[in-house]
Amino acid sequence: MEDPMSRYSLSLLLVPVAFVGGCAESLDPVNRVQPNYIQKSDLDGYWLYGRTVVDVPASDGFTFVGDGSWELQKVRFDIQERYLYVRRHTEIIKDGDDLAQFGASYEGELVGAFAIQKHFDIGQPYNPATGETYNIIDENAIDRPWHERTYMRVDWSKNLVVMADQSFDREASEPVSYFVQTEGHADAPLFDYDGDGDAKTLDYFDVTTRMFAKAATRDYGSWGRVPLCWFYDTQFSECGPGMYTIRNSFMKVPVNNPYEPAPYKGKETDHFGYFWTDRFAYDGQEGIRQQNRERWRNRHNIWEKTVVDDESADNFGDPLPMEERTAKPIVYHVNPKFPPDAAACDAKPEDEQAACRERIDGVLHEVIRDVAEDYDEVFSGMIEELGATMPPGGKMFVVCPHNPIIEGDPEVCGEVGDNPRLGDIRYSFIAYVADYMTYGLLGLGPSNTDPETGQTHSGMGYVYHHNDTAAWDVTQMVLLLTDGLDNRRFIDGLDLSDWREKFSQGREGKDFSLADAKHMVEKITKESPAARFWAGRERKPGAEDLAFQNEHGFKAWLAEEVLPNAHRHGMIEPQDGRAQARLQSLRGSQVEGMLMTPDMQFAMGIDPNMTLDPGQAEVLSPLTAAFRNDLTLKQRLFEEDAASRNMYLASMADDALLGLAREYAGRNMSPSEIYDAVRYRIYRAVIAHEVGHSIGLMHNFGASDDALNYHNEYWELRAADGTVGPRVGENADPITEDEINGSLYNYGYTSVMDYAGRYTIDGTGLGKYDRAAIYWGYGGLVEVFEDHHGVEDYVLQDWAADDGEVMRWGEVPTAFHYTRWYDLMGDDLWRDDNRSWAKVAHMDADYVEAVAGPHNGKKRVPYVYCSHNRYNLGDSCLTRDWGADPAERIMGLLDTYDTWYITRAFPRGKISSSYFWWNYVPRNYSRIYDRLKSWHDVYGLYQNIMQRYYTGEELEAFFSNTTNGWGTQTFAIQAAFNHLVRTMLMPDVTDYGPETDFEGNSMLKEWPYVSGADIDLGVADARYYSTRWSYGYNGQRDCGYFWSDCLHHIGFYLDKIMAIHALTDTQTNFVGRATPEDVREWQVGYFNSFSDQIKTISTALMSGDMSRVGPYVEDGKLQFPNYTGPLDTVHEQVVDPYATFTIQLYWQVLGLARFQTGYDPSFTESNSIWVVGADDPVLNDNQRVSFEDPDSGMTYMALDGGAAAALLGKAKRMYDRSTHCIAACVEDCEAACPEPHGDFTRDAVDVELTKLMQLVKAASVVTHEMDFGDPYSP
Helix, strand or coil: CCCHHHHHCHHHHHCCCCCCCCCCCCCCCEECCCCCCEEHHHHCCCEEEEEEEEECCCCECCCCCCCECCECEEEEEEECCCEEEEEECCCCEECCCCHHHHCCCCCCCEEEEEEEEEEEEEECCECCCCCCECCEEEEECCCCCHHHCCEEEEECCCCCCCCCCCCECHHHCEEECCCCCCCCCCCCCEEEEECCHHHCEEEEEEEEEEEEECECEEECHHHCEEEHHHHCCCCCCECCCEEEEEEEEEEECCCCCCCCCCECCHHHHHCCCECEEEEEEEECCCEECHHHCEEEECEECCECCCECCCCCCCCCCCECCHHHCEECCEEEEECCCCCCCHHHHHCCCHHHHHHHHCCCCHHHHHHHHHHHHHHHHHHHHHHHHHCCECCCCCCCEEEECCCCCCCCCCHHHCCCCCCCCCCCCCCEEEEEECCCCCCCEEEECCEEECCCCCEEEEEEEEEECHHHHHHHHHHHHHHHHCCCCCCCCCCCCCCCHHHHHHHHHCCCCCCCCCHHHHHHHHHHHHHCHHHHHHCCCCCCCCHHHHHHHHHHCHHHHHHHHHHHHHHHCCCCEECCCHHHHHHHCCCCCHHHHHHCCHHHHHHCCCCCCCCCCHHHHHHHCCCCHHHHHHHHHHHHHHHHHHHHCCEEEHHHCHHHHHHHHHHHCCCCCCHHHHHHHHHHHHHHHHHHHHHHHHCCECCCCCCCCCHHHCCHHHHHHHHCCCCCCCCCCCCCCCCCHHHHHCCHHHHCCCCCCCCECCCCCCCCCCCHHHHHHHHHHHHCEEEEECCCCCCCHHHHHHHHHCCCCEEEECCCEEEECCHHHHHHHHHHHCCHHHEEEEEHHHECCCCCEECCCCCCCCEECCCCCCCCCCCCCCCCCCCCECCCCHHHHHHHHHHHHHHCHHHHCCCCCCCCCCCCHHHHHHHHHHHHHHHHHHHCHHHHHHHHHHHHCCCHHHHHHHHHCCCCCCHHHHHHHHHHHHHHHHHHCCCCCEEEEEEECCCCCEEEEECCCCCCCCEEECCCCCCCCCCEECCCHHHCCCCCCCHHHCEEECCCHHHHHHHHHHHHCCCCCCCCCCCCHHHHHEECCCHHHHHHHHHHHHHHHHHCCCCCCCCEEECCEEECCCCCCCCCCCCCCEECCCCCHHHHHHHHHHHHHHCCCCCCCHHHHHHCCEECCCCCCCCCHHHEEEEECCCCCCEEEEECCCHHHHHHHHHHHHHHCCHHHHHHCCCCHHHHCCCCCCCCCHHHHHHHHHHHHHHHHHHHHHHHHCCCCCCCCC
16 A cells, blocks of 8 residues: 555646757756645546544544444535535435436435535646746646646645534534644545556545534433433543544445345345345335335445456356356455554564554454354355355455554555554454543444445454453452452451352352242232233134144234223223323322432432432433433343444443453462453453444344354354253253353353353354355255254244244244253254255245255245344343343343442442433433333233233243243242342341331341440341441541542442332333233233231231341341242231331332222222321221321321231321320220330320321322222223
């Protein structure tokens, strides 16, 4: 590659000069032509135009190096007198412009514009009187009209059409002059000519400009449009305008381009995810129709020639058969700032070698070598399968490891000294970006694609320095787990010894078994309102129903035949807005103020000391849609936006990082060895992922669900002991030591295009899905089983169509557990010699079976594929998970949530979105609590509507069977519900000793003395209830006056509130492939499955009697009841669950608003409190409980037997032991007004009664405002 400045001025040397004859020796003419000009004809023809962000301010809050206009524009240059216009040539709607029929050409939107400083010719000036020429070469801007002159000088310093793609706000951006002429500067203009002399042509040029811009906006529900920077960290970033450096690149459209566009439409798009380019086409008769939309896969060109180009041949222009084709390699370069290896340093001048060696990064070079080998193996295998000829050099995927190119690099990398730079759209890159960005970008995988064919002209795999900080975080965690760090210094003064010991035990003793779910299953299948309603009237689906399921799929049958009928019969409630309306009815009330606590203000990013303005109150109030938006929508939109832009953020990988810490904790390695090993794993995973994007692959969040297609090593380890079965249930197949030592779950994935729950790319490389997607997308090949061992077609179809969740409702309901594959196929399930490749053209319309060719009759291998617009909606297609079934996944997720509380709630001074206090609630609700809520949605829906078709015994068998039923789902739902209730009733981190109440009931409460406590609960078992600031290690006041800098931990009170939201939420959000389309219309919540348990918990919360539901101490250890069980065991040594007034009030408000179904209004009935004489229903004396407040004289009433009655009953018992009772007593006062227990005085009981009445009054306000009148009067 030539020096850019020499190429820029090359035309100066090529101007013909006529020398004047004479006797004297002629002198070379004086050249007065100034640099930086261009011959106008160089800009003829069609060009591809791309723009890339190559530099951003360190305080940028919304874009990054590598951002850009990733779909290239096909343009023509329009030269006018004052401006050079860059006009889009590709019509937005193909054939929508009719100028061509009149001999004119389409003139599209301006996508670029540069001022022209001068039009001129080059020649020798002359004496206008005599015609004598001077011995000068100069610019002539006089003799000919401007449009006839040959050359022009363009002001490339400013692109007058600002970049408004992706991240920038078009209306708030303006160009800024920036023009570098320093030779060798990274931003100097580059003009690349091909050929010499008159034959030379300009094939490529780029100019670097700057713009002053602010963030683009995104739609944010009820908030309207908000700046993109609002989604990212803001403490060290700015949301205002900033200066951005843009590389504007122009590449001449290749003549006779051999690329074959590949359509991306129809059923095949459900099988493999590719990015695409599309546009509508206009038809003179039909107009614009969806059916006429063109959609092309984004792929690199991998062929030297694709059609017969011999004009004398009879088949001229026909597609070239594969066996006659020669492949062309995909070549990636490292960027100039990529850390060097030893060879790069050896190639430098001697005086630069020492400094170069200080920057050597052997880990990164090992990574790019291994990633290149992974992709080369796949592409080369595909070429061999197609029977085509491999390219010279024998490699299909090449990474050029040095920039500039040095001796010994592959020939396809270019000439020695060539130095491609970022933004040059001719080159693909694996680029390392060391620039600091606050929001923790790990990787980015864009492509520069053709707007008409979808061809990827260049792809990018960017990796950022945050991978290094992530690796260091993991190293610190490993050292903590292995005694390499003082366990009291990791978190200021907090002793983590017990936590470390508990970490080594895993989830032992935390999860109840499937047998423990027996009561839960019996209640659901035999005693629920739906079961009682349909008892004796069940009618099984008929043969026609089963045929419909087999032909169209189970979900289609459910959507078309079952759900509408279920709604008409009141089996499921629609999303009718009543729950939100009930909450809205409390706006402006005293109750709303009670719910907006300082802790909640703090966690939602609002200063607790400030007076709330209306906008802040809207966000903070749990009664509004804005509050829910902030809980769920912000994080979801942020992740969806990032995923759609191929951004891989640190927050998307943190669970995987923690998994790495667990893995390396058992290895005897030095800190530097751990750091290097972890860096390798992280960088390999991220680069493989981003390169996958850049060759066209979309995300696949089903990679961890697809056990059928896990790596061979997974199944070899799994089958080694001769047993392959579910991990839970009767005759469970627990994980073995050999499986653990063999890193079984490191092979439990099918694609690098997932956001893994573990970094599993360690010697295993790309997954089977990645290979299958590349073979299909680039080679037109589909993987088929040589012998599918009679597996039924519906299983093969639904495994892919329903994300590995195969189900049929026939004579009995059945499901298909992943271990059934091994039962049916044995080792042929995974063996390479039982899989081969058929041509797409030979497959049937449904992509199930080959119907022609040598593989006729072979069945397609189904793959689970979940795109970035359909994930985290249930118990599959999850990000940051691992495990092959719901039971395995829930154990992994809950283990992560429990274990890493110490990193989630303790900032330790770290500054990022993972630790900012203002992001704690939105981040953790969407990542933990909303996920656990969604996990139950399908289970809650199905168990309710199945009651119409099957008897209790049949359903009990189905929900308990782990192989042919939903036993693993039952295990997972039991675990999820228990986790949420445990969270709500979690005790504080402190010492506990016995304390009795006014009636003599004992509970372990916070012990206010130095010694004598019964139990000391640390972070291994309990959670800090309140947010606190640190005094530093050993009580040192490290932060001094700036105490707010030393946030020690964020209070678990917030998690309790989030758990209540998840337990009460009935809103669903599904898409058609995950569940039937209509499911999004229905209310589904935990009350559907656990109504009795929830009412028991509610009674305990309201009455304060925690003996059956609270945490308790047994054998010196903290225990929790099984909250899916009968909850009828009274426990000794109950521990205070910190179910404070606010927790009780949140439960009451959200429960009354949301816990209502067509079958079961019992929560409303049991929790409502009416004021007698105001809005009370008509109840018989034996139906009601009432209590008169001695202070206000108001009488409150509740339905007997419920939580509200328990609350009023407690108030009555307090009254009996208060001074009020004695004052009002007339006779037999000793019996009517018994003495309080122990040290309690009647005055003390007065205080307790006053506090309790606050809850009673608040509950009555909720009942009144939500308009719960007579429950028996419609």
